[in-house]
Amino acid sequence: MEPRSNGGGGGTDSEPSGGRGEDAALAAGSPTPVPGPAPTAGSSSGHTPAGSPQAPAPQQPTLAGSAIRVSDRERDDALRRLQNAFAEGRLGDDEFDARMHAALGSRTRADLDRLFGDLPAEDAARPAASSADWPPESPFAVAIKGSVRRGGRWRVPQRMTTLAYKGSSLLDVRAAELTSAVTTIRAFAYKSDVEIIVPPGVRVVVGGFGVSQDLPEDGQLDDLSQDAPVLHVRGFAYKGRIEIRARPGRLSG
Numbered sequence: 001m002e003p004r005s006n007g008g009g010g011g012t013d014s015e016p017s018g019g020r021g022e023d024a025a026l027a028a029g030s031p032t033p034v035p036g037p038a039p040t041a042g043s044s045s046g047h048t049p050a051g052s053p054q055a056p057a058p059q060q061p062t063l064a065g066s067a068i069r070v071s072d073r074e075r076d077d078a079l080r081r082l083q084n085a086f087a088e089g090r091l092g093d094d095e096f097d098a099r100m101h102a103a104l105g106s107r108t109r110a111d112l113d114r115l116f117g118d119l120p121a122e123d124a125a126r127p128a129a130s131s132a133d134w135p136p137e138s139p140f141a142v143a144i145k146g147s148v149r150r151g152g153r154w155r156v157p158q159r160m161t162t163l164a165y166k167g168s169s170l171l172d173v174r175a176a177e178l179t180s181a182v183t184t185i186r187a188f189a190y191k192s193d194v195e196i197i198v199p200p201g202v203r204v205v206v207g208g209f210g211v212s213q214d215l216p217e218d219g220q221l222d223d224l225s226q227d228a229p230v231l232h233v234r235g236f237a238y239k240g241r242i243e244i245r246a247r248p249g250r251l252s253g
Contacts, residue, residue, distance in 0.1 A: 066110035078103040087175035100200040143167035164192035174199040184232040189240035210237025214245045
């Protein structure tokens with residue numbers, strides 16, 4: 001007599017449920033699922049790829065070199081360069097006056113750069129001649145029935161006296177060097193004319209009798225630095241004139 005099967009299936013031993021499905025999956029080579037990384041906050045895909053670059057930190061804005069504000073020393077250097085160009089004949093009277101005023105009112109390096117676009121650059125390997133090499137000037141300028149003139153590159157002493165007797169005296173200090181922070185010029189005119197031409201950037205203080213000024217009143221004195229040179233003019237005129245001008249007058253013709 002043959003033994004009796006338990007489920008009519010044909011096998012004598014029963015197998016646990018699901019055993020055959022797992023064996024089939026392993027036989028077919030299906031990979032076993034591996035849990036992924038935990039989702040991170042702010043990630044749309046639920047995870048951040050390994051090695052992804054981070055966002056760069058914000059940087060502070062930087063100013064271009066031409067937009068940097070200039071210092072009093074840079075303005076003084078610009079005035080000196082303009083005086084040299086004027087003494088060399090590269091600038092006329094009107095151009096020199098306009099550029100000197102523009103240099104005094106400059107705010108940025110771009111403002112100063114525009115003043116030298118048509119002028120040669122300074123040669124660092126060949127420095128400009130020092131004013132110490134210029135011949136010393138006498139503290140007196142006297143004209144008796146004649147004329148006396150000082151102009152171009154010259155050194156103005158701390159105290160200077162000019163006297164004109166039935167003649168004329170012209171002192172042009174636009175391209176000159178004021179050897180002192182405070183310069184005093186005493187002017188005497190007897191039936192004569194005395195003309196003193198000063199550049200922008202100099203504080204002018206006038207005293208005496210018969211002295212007149214023809215200087216621009218455009219508020220440029222407000223732009224002068226505290227270290228700006230001071231020129232005291234003390235004059236006395238009898239049947240004559242003593243004029244302080246920013247541009248050449250009759251005596252310069």
